[in-house]
Amino acid sequence: MDKEMMNAEGKRDLSMDEMDMVSGGAGNWQQYAKGSYVNYGQYIVYTVVGGDVLSGIAIRFGVTVQQICQWNNIKNPDLIYINQKLTIYPTILR
Numbered sequence: 001m002d003k004e005m006m007n008a009e010g011k012r013d014l015s016m017d018e019m020d021m022v023s024g025g026a027g028n029w030q031q032y033a034k035g036s037y038v039n040y041g042q043y044i045v046y047t048v049v050g051g052d053v054l055s056g057i058a059i060r061f062g063v064t065v066q067q068i069c070q071w072n073n074i075k076n077p078d079l080i081y082i083n084q085k086l087t088i089y090p091t092i093l094r
Contacts, residue, residue, distance in 0.1 A: 033060040039093065048084040062091035 033056035037046040046057060054065045054077050065077050071087050074080070 033057040037088075043087055043089045044093070046086040046088055048080050048082055048086065050082050052080065054080060057086065057088070060092075060094060061088050063088060 033052055035047045035049040035052050035057070037044040044061070046061075048057075054068055054074075058065045058068055068074065068086060068088060069077050071089065080086075
């Protein structure tokens with residue numbers, strides 16, 4: 001990761017190519033990650049809302065779907081629930 005592109009918190013925005021790679025070009029994260037989160041410093045707890053998908057949540061916070069699944073013991077990445085709490089260790093916050 002190029003340190004010059006990172007902000008003071010060590011976080012950076014994803015490029016359009018990275019977003020397409022994570023989302024499969026299905027749309028932007030605002031469409032598929034509308035839930036709220038609480039910031040605990042090193043990690044956040046994200047609350048899933050209707051219409052959320054893991055790929056959108058992953059893009060929003062600069063992580064992968066696989067990481068979210070690992071951190072939350074999710075066996076089927078296509079199955080998340082409204083009001084489900086997800087622990088995420090973000091590289092970006094937005």
